[in-house]
Amino acid sequence: MANIQSSKKRIRKTITKTAQNKMVRSALRTDIKNFETALSSGDLDQSKVLLNKAIKSIDMAESKGILHANTAGRKKSRLTKRLNKAL
Numbered sequence: 001m002a003n004i005q006s007s008k009k010r011i012r013k014t015i016t017k018t019a020q021n022k023m024v025r026s027a028l029r030t031d032i033k034n035f036e037t038a039l040s041s042g043d044l045d046q047s048k049v050l051l052n053k054a055i056k057s058i059d060m061a062e063s064k065g066i067l068h069a070n071t072a073g074r075k076k077s078r079l080t081k082r083l084n085k086a087l
Contacts, residue, residue, distance in 0.1 A: 021066050024057075028066075031057040035079060039086055051083050 002008050035050040062072035
């Protein structure tokens, strides 16, 4: 454990930011999973809505620095390709 006050504060801030990042990442995974479930069940109208929600979550994670820009683009591209293939 750190003895210096600034080090203790950095540890507290790291714990807080880690929890926030986990929350965003978890919501992102849930949105992607919901899209994939709707797509596999054959509900294309619902899949389109959920794709937009997943893309919004990916963009939000990218803007917060949780995902790298290339990773976000790759995820969006792959999800869109899956929907277009199902259509």
